[in-house]
Amino acid sequence: MNANASPTLPAVIEGPRSVRIEGSRIARALLGLFGWRVEFDGLPAPQGVVMVYPHTSNWDFVVGIVAKWAMGVPVRFWAKDSLFRLPVFGPWVRWLGGIAVNRASRNGLVADTAEQIAQAVERGEFFWLAVTPEGTRSRTEGWRSGAYQVARQTGVPVGLAMLDFGRKCVSLARFVAISGEPDADFAMFSRELAGCRGKRPEMASPIRLRA
Numbered sequence: 001m002n003a004n005a006s007p008t009l010p011a012v013i014e015g016p017r018s019v020r021i022e023g024s025r026i027a028r029a030l031l032g033l034f035g036w037r038v039e040f041d042g043l044p045a046p047q048g049v050v051m052v053y054p055h056t057s058n059w060d061f062v063v064g065i066v067a068k069w070a071m072g073v074p075v076r077f078w079a080k081d082s083l084f085r086l087p088v089f090g091p092w093v094r095w096l097g098g099i100a101v102n103r104a105s106r107n108g109l110v111a112d113t114a115e116q117i118a119q120a121v122e123r124g125e126f127f128w129l130a131v132t133p134e135g136t137r138s139r140t141e142g143w144r145s146g147a148y149q150v151a152r153q154t155g156v157p158v159g160l161a162m163l164d165f166g167r168k169c170v171s172l173a174r175f176v177a178i179s180g181e182p183d184a185d186f187a188m189f190s191r192e193l194a195g196c197r198g199k200r201p202e203m204a205s206p207i208r209l210r211a
Contacts, residue, residue, distance in 0.1 A: 008179040010176050010178050010184055011176065012174065012188075013044045013176065017041055018042070018043070018044060019042055019046055019126075021043070021071065021072040021073055022072050023040070023071045023072030027067075027070035030070075031066055038067050038070045038169070038170050039169060039170070039173045040070075040171070040172045040173060041173060043073070043128070043159070044175050046121075046124065047120050047121050047126070047154070047156045048129075048151075048157040049128070049129050049154075049156060050130040050131070050160075050161050050172065051133050051147060051158060051189070052064065052130055052161045053133070053160070053162060053163070053207070054163065054196065054204035055135075055163070056199050056201070056203035056204055057198070060137075060199065063163060064170065068130075070170075073128060073172070074126065075097055075128045075129065076127065076128065076129050077096075077097055077098060077130050077131065078109070079098040083100075084100045099113070099116075109146060110150055113129060113150050114149075114154050117154045117156060121156075133147050133148070137203060139202065141206070141208075142207075142210040143205065143207065143208065144210060152178065157176065157177060159174070160175070160176065160189060162193060164195075165198055166197035174192045174193075176189070176192065182209055186207055190208075
């Protein structure tokens with residue numbers, strides 16, 4: 001690299017969304033009954049990674065699933081492969097969009113998922129992965145790196161989804177083209193997610209990669 005060249009910086013993806021999706025009015029109405037709403041106006045590309053933040057309670061899954069239907073986005077998510085072997089529950093998890101995590105894979109979860117997204121890009125197929133990067137409802141020292149590495153390896157956009165219990169709003173309106181430089185990228189994530197309050201705010205992890 002040219003020593004005088006400016007480093008690539010992450011950038012917020014502005015402008016009209018190229019992928020328009022019609023969500024469920026019933027799901028929106030259901031959220032409305034409890035005072036919730038969604039912010040969503042489409043996606044910038046057919047493939048990408050969504051970072052869902054913060055994850056502080058079991059209610060996050062309930063609110064998130066209904067919001068997913070309200071937005072109409074058929075996102076995928078990682079789940080233990082053992083869940084898929086359970087009668088009834090396994091098919092239900094797969095229907096929701098679950099991707100079985102095979103811990104015995106020689107390539108690893110990140111490489112396997114990155115390959116699936118790369119294949120989806122080649123075929124022009126829809127593939128958005130949604131992850132709660134904290135990985136737990138308890139406060140930790142930061143985010144796990146898996147979803148970020150998938151986005152870094154594939155070059156797809158990153159959506160920043162907010163589960164904001166303060167405003168009673170699930171927002172998927174902020175999208176970032178990452179630089180691949182963790183310090184710069186996570187500084188932008190932190191700015192874009194500022195002010196979002198989880199169900200248990202004290203359990204929200206700082207927006208940085210775990211050491």
